[in-house]
Amino acid sequence: xxxxxxxxxxxxxxxxxxxxxxxxxxxxxxxxxxxxxxxxxxxxxxxxxxxxxxxxxxxxxxxxxxxxxxxxxxxxxxxxxxxxxxxxxxxxxxxxxxxxxxxxxxxxxxxxxxxxxxxxxxxxxxxxxxxxxxxxxxxxxxxxxxxxxxxxxxxxxxxxxxxxxxxxxxxxxxxxxxxxxxxxxxxxxxxxxxxxxxxxxxxxxxxxxxxxxxxxxxxxxxxxxxxxxxxxxxxxxxxxxxxxxxxxxxx
Amino acid sequence: xxxxxxxxxxxxxxxxxxxxxxxxxxxxxxxxxxxxxxxxxxxxxxxxxxxxxxxxxxxxxxxxxxxxxxxxxxxxxxxxxxxxxxxxxxxxxxxxxxxxxxxxxxxxxxxxxxxxxxxxxxxxxxxxxxxxxxxxxxxxxxxxxxxxxxxxxxxxxxxxxxxxxxxxxxxxxxxxxxxxxxxxxxxxxxxxxxxxxxxxxxxxxxxxxxxxxxxxxxxxxxxxxxxxxxxxxxxxxxxxxxxxxxxxxxx
DNA sequence: GGAACACTTCGCCGCCGGGCTAAGTGTCGC
DNA sequence: GCGACACTTAGCCCGGCGGCGAAGTGTTCC
Numbered sequence: 001x002x003x004x005x006x007x008x009x010x011x012x013x014x015x016x017x018x019x020x021x022x023x024x025x026x027x028x029x030x031x032x033x034x035x036x037x038x039x040x041x042x043x044x045x046x047x048x049x050x051x052x053x054x055x056x057x058x059x060x061x062x063x064x065x066x067x068x069x070x071x072x073x074x075x076x077x078x079x080x081x082x083x084x085x086x087x088x089x090x091x092x093x094x095x096x097x098x099x100x101x102x103x104x105x106x107x108x109x110x111x112x113x114x115x116x117x118x119x120x121x122x123x124x125x126x127x128x129x130x131x132x133x134x135x136x137x138x139x140x141x142x143x144x145x146x147x148x149x150x151x152x153x154x155x156x157x158x159x160x161x162x163x164x165x166x167x168x169x170x171x172x173x174x175x176x177x178x179x180x181x182x183x184x185x186x187x188x189x190x191x192x193x194x195x196x197x198x199x200x201x202x203x204x205x206x207x208x209x210x211x212x213x214x215x216x217x218x219x220x221x222x223x224x225x226x227x228x229x230x231x232x233x234x235x236x237x238x239x240x241x242x243x244x245x246x247x248x249x250x251x
Numbered sequence: 252x253x254x255x256x257x258x259x260x261x262x263x264x265x266x267x268x269x270x271x272x273x274x275x276x277x278x279x280x281x282x283x284x285x286x287x288x289x290x291x292x293x294x295x296x297x298x299x300x301x302x303x304x305x306x307x308x309x310x311x312x313x314x315x316x317x318x319x320x321x322x323x324x325x326x327x328x329x330x331x332x333x334x335x336x337x338x339x340x341x342x343x344x345x346x347x348x349x350x351x352x353x354x355x356x357x358x359x360x361x362x363x364x365x366x367x368x369x370x371x372x373x374x375x376x377x378x379x380x381x382x383x384x385x386x387x388x389x390x391x392x393x394x395x396x397x398x399x400x401x402x403x404x405x406x407x408x409x410x411x412x413x414x415x416x417x418x419x420x421x422x423x424x425x426x427x428x429x430x431x432x433x434x435x436x437x438x439x440x441x442x443x444x445x446x447x448x449x450x451x452x453x454x455x456x457x458x459x460x461x462x463x464x465x466x467x468x469x470x471x472x473x474x475x476x477x478x479x480x481x482x483x484x485x486x487x488x489x490x491x492x493x494x495x496x497x498x499x500x501x502x
Numbered sequence: 503g504g505a506a507c508a509c510t511t512c513g514c515c516g517c518c519g520g521g522c523t524a525a526g527t528g529t530c531g532c
Numbered sequence: 533g534c535g536a537c538a539c540t541t542a543g544c545c546c547g548g549c550g551g552c553g554a555a556g557t558g559t560t561c562c
Contacts, residue, residue: 005337005339005341005342006337006341007265007271007275007334007337007338007341007344008265008266008270008271009341010261010266010337010340010341010342011262011263011264011265011266011271011337012266013263014258014262014266014337015259015262015263015266016259016550017259017547018551019259019551020258020259020262024258025428028372031318033508034509034510035508035509042554043550043551044551044552045509045510046509046510046511046512046551046552046553047551047552048509049510049511050510050511050550050551051510051550053510058342059340059342060340065390065558065559066461067559067560068507068509068558068559068560069507069508069509069559070508070509070510071543075283076340078336078339079340079341081336081339082333082337082339082340083258083335084336085332085333085335085337086256086261086262086265086336086337087256087258088256088262088329088332089261089310089311089327089329089330089333090256090257090260090261091257091260091310097506108509111545121503123255167299180556203493208531214315216307221286223268228486263519267519267520270522271515284538284539285538285539285540286538286539294520294521294522295521295522296522296539296540297521297522297524297539297540297541297542298520298521300539300540301520301540301541304540318506318529318530318538319528319529319530319537319538320529320538320539321538321539326535364543380521394511446522472562479557497549
């Protein structure tokens with residue numbers, strides 16, 4: 001038995017662009033550090049800190065220390081439900097400036113999401129990993145139109161994908177470190193906001209991204225999170241996976 | 252490729268107490284005049300006017316002239332869904348007056364949520380529909396003994412209810428129109444803010460509510476959105492579903 | 503121990519948004 | 533026509549909130 005809820009206060013928590021971006025980033029169920037969330041929201045550390053404090057105080061997210069970091073996560077799935085419900089009645093986000101539209105385009109093409117790859121590149125790479133049998137499983141959730149239900153299904157520790165024996169060999173031959181790390185699960189996935197399909201995250205997603213940067217196949221762009229596929233990367237990926245990644249590159 | 256919706260703007264519209272109270276009053280689906288809404292929100296006429304203008308401009312409500320009055324109504328049911336979703340994550344609102352506490356009590360017992368039933372009645376009806384097999388599916392989150400960590404474990408499950416063949420027959424025998432309507436999905440659910448469990452919405456939720464009012468099993472109360480279960484309704488529901496709904500009635 | 507790092511708290515500034523009263527527009531009744 | 537009524541627009545005040553830099557607290561690594 002609860003008393004009458006204060007909708008306005010709840011809405012006010014989501015009514016700030018920075019907080020909304022943070023919560024959106026948390027919607028995949030992962031626990032994310034304060035600095036990563038600050039970067040995600042595009043604000044300074046202190047500013048992010050007070051936003052996160054408010055979200056914790058309101059019970060929307062929870063925090064726990066981890067070394068000298070502090071990780072935040074959504075406290076319960078209803079928060080994601082509320083975000084979805086608001087998205088259903090929200091106007092499309094207007095693009096304010098040309099520079100921003102260029103950046104948005106670049107972000108859609110290829111970006112980092114926390115420490116792994118997202119955007120068209122992340123999704124196409126995921127497709128290549130599945131088609132070549134490096135990863136198995138997924139119940140076909142990757143390809144078809146992944147809608148709201150599947151996004152909710154992406155919550156928590158569900159791991160529908162697995163690394164095959166042959167896949168481990170393939171990745172190792174590319175120099176990717178496929179050892180199971182400490183706490184972090186090897187394989188996870190996120191639902192990509194621009195493509196609405198899955199991309200690979202987890203320790204393996206991070207390891208692959210790391211290796212591609214080390215090989216010089218990827219370069220960090222000027223804006224935060226923007227990633228560029230190099231000439232070497234385009235031919236390297238084409239050879240490794242037998243498909244073209246050309247449309248990930250800028251026109 | 253979708254442009255991401257501006258959640259913050261949508262939330263900002265609901266982040267004001269006056270606007271939230273107005274929308275809440277509109278949640279029964281009726282068209283209400285500007286002055287009545289100003290009264291409901293507890294603000295002056297001009298203030299209410301600019302709030303309503305913003306809601307119209309954002310497409311959450313629509314307005315139409317009627318004599319020298321102007322009536323406002325919710326533009327689509329998603330708006331009510333968003334309000335319920337926010338209520339599910341909102342902190343409790345302190346109760347200011349005795350009259351309000353009486354009304355809150357009545358609202359908890361049984362109320363309309365836009366055009367379907369909510370509150371204890373809505374939740375118990377949902378339970379009856381599931382237990383009798385009229386509806387199938389769900390992941391057990393409906394039932395009261397589901398603890399928080401169980402719910403977290405259930406993150407990945409699809410929350411999907413379906414109307415069974417037998418259920419359609421049962422409902423038709425009660426006179427409920429179970430035809431699939433135009434755009435609106437037949438079956439949806441909301442998380443009830445007072446009970447923290449699911450109640451039925453969607454076209455079927457609306458059809459059932461309509462039929463119960465037509466049968467005289469439910470009556471509208473004095474305050475907006477408050478609903479009373481009649482004597483006929485109590486015995487009718489008991490016969491139809493083999494369980495007592497007595498504790499939905501006022502003491 | 504001390505430097506580097508991650509994060510929070512503090513203090514200040516600027517601005518957006520809601521509230522009111524007063525005046526303007528349109529509609530109904532006589 | 534004129535006044536009463538319903539509602540909107542205009543103009544103003546003010547509180548609150550988000551933003552940042554600087555300083556403070558706790559943790560890790562050498």
